[in-house]
Amino acid sequence: MPRRHGPAQGPRATHIVSHCGGRRPGTCPSHRTIVALTRSLAIAPGEGIMSDEKLPARQEDFNEWYNQIVVRAELADYAPVRGCMVVRPYGWALWENITAALDRRFKATGHLNAGFPMFIPKSFLEREKEHVEGFSPELAVVTIGGGEVLEEPLVVRPTSETIIGHMYAKWIKSYRDLPVLINLWNSVVRWEKRTKLFLRTTEFYWQEGHTAHATADEAEAETRRMLDVYVDFAVNDAAIPVIPGLKSQTEKFAGAQRSYSIEAMMGDGKALQSGTSHNLGDNFARAFNIQYLDAQNVLQFCSTTSWGLSTRFIGAIIMVHGDDTGLILPPKLAPYQVVVVPIYKNDDERSLVLGEVDRLAGELGDLRVTIDRREGLTPGFKFNEWEMRGVPLRLELGPRDIAGQSVTLARRDRPGKSGKTSVPRQGLAAHIGEALADIQASLYDRALEARRARTHEPKDFAEFAQVVEQGFAFSWWCGRSECEAEIQEKTKATTRCIPFDQPSGSGACIHCGQTSQSKAIFARAY
RNA sequence: CGGGGUGUAGCGCAGUUGGUAGCGCACCGCGUUUGGGACGCGGGGGUCGGCGGUUCAAGUCCGCCCACCCCGACCA
Incomplete structure (x- = not known):
């Protein structure tokens, strides 16, 4: 492809607005068919078909279809900073309707909103081993403030578990203080290598819920309850069917004991994790000393949870409902109905x-x-x-x-x-x-x-490899990380989740053949 | 971070052997149009990514730098 970017504007903006501009159909591979067609009908190129006004067909180039919709529908645009997006009023109105729908549900389940700082002492991240390992590659770090080198660098929050942990340790003394149910509406920064509007940007908007509980059971119940909230929202407001389930060990949140997610299938058969809920156990409670005295005057660690849904969800709405004509917004969330x-x-x-x-x-x-x-x-x-x-x-x-x-x-x-x-x-x-x-x-x-049409239960691994190219495979899986890694290497597909909805009995792992207790959803993922 | 590629108007591009920058779309004005992507006429808009070099003369040749895109490894 020839150059499709300019220095002054969003480098990718050019790429997105029009894959070839439509003005020089002869030089653009994607237009050769069209040109051939118009010629055979004895119409001069460009005379009969205004190709640049049409979106690429989803089947032809799903990726390009998506990119063009986002920009041309004026949902978002490329910011001058690499990987960052500007959410335009139309896109923000959609996001506001999403936030309203969720916020209503959070309030109804007893949560309160609060605001936490975007700067976090770097040392906080290092307190939880898995957490720092998971996040350090993608941190933005501030080393200078007010013209002076900072004594301790600050990270721009990639998520707030650590600073929440610090504050909860301060606020929680007694079992009478529990549970703490707080939600944050904010943005976070993760220095991703490869970005895409809404789906994966350097900075993105989301909500992050953070709760602390007296017992592990309560934390687990909260984790599941908030996942249910996401399911309810996705199904009833966004009209998106989702599969709720447990994340595998390799796919779970860095620092969590267990992660759950809702997984949706996009128009091209790939999966998108559309919301997650984590049971953090006492991992962060131990790292930050979130402790309380129980009724017997014994010091106990809290169990905490966190759960989030981001502007990525807008990507899901686009890719689930959109057609070759463009975006289709579900009436309950559409800025204009x-x-x-x-x-x-x-x-x-x-x-x-x-x-x-x-x-x-x-x-x-x-x-x-x-x-x-x-x-x-x-x-x-x-x-x-x-x-x-x-x-x-x-x-x-x-x-x-x-x-x-x-x-x-x-x-x-x-x-x-x-x-x-x-x-x-x-x-x-x-x-x-x-x-x-x-x-x-x-x-x-x-x-x-x-x-349904793209979800399969393959008989063997050969069929498995075939179906995950364009859809979901629901297959027995042994649960071993090594096995999962091998599957990914061979097929580019990963476990999306282990759905709650399971058949009874057991079966042979689709890849290694070991006896397995549960089936997982496998797919290529965004 | 590895491999490949590209920088000329807001966007897509052309620019010959080096001779002082052009086309389409978009934008602005006027008029005719308006039930599935209208048309005519007129107009505005450029440190040719940056720095340096060669030359009477550089968008064009040479060097260095920068930025971005694509493909891979990592991710809500």
């Missing part, structure tokens, strides 16, 4: 239509509605743009609709003209409410069906 496109030819029609559009929008008070009043753009352009940006429902209102006392309704889950119906103006609000609920449900059903 309804977009109204007014249609008119002259000033008279314009005032007629806009007046009606205002009345109509007024009736939809409970919904998130936007009216596209932009001048100088054809309705057709607006249809395509809002479909690309994933608005679940579009209302088209022009003179014809007004004359017929009706409104044209277009469902995003059925793109193009096929998703259009004309509905009576009377009772529109109720109709729209039903349509949104229906879209929400159908997105989930569609995603679940897509996952």
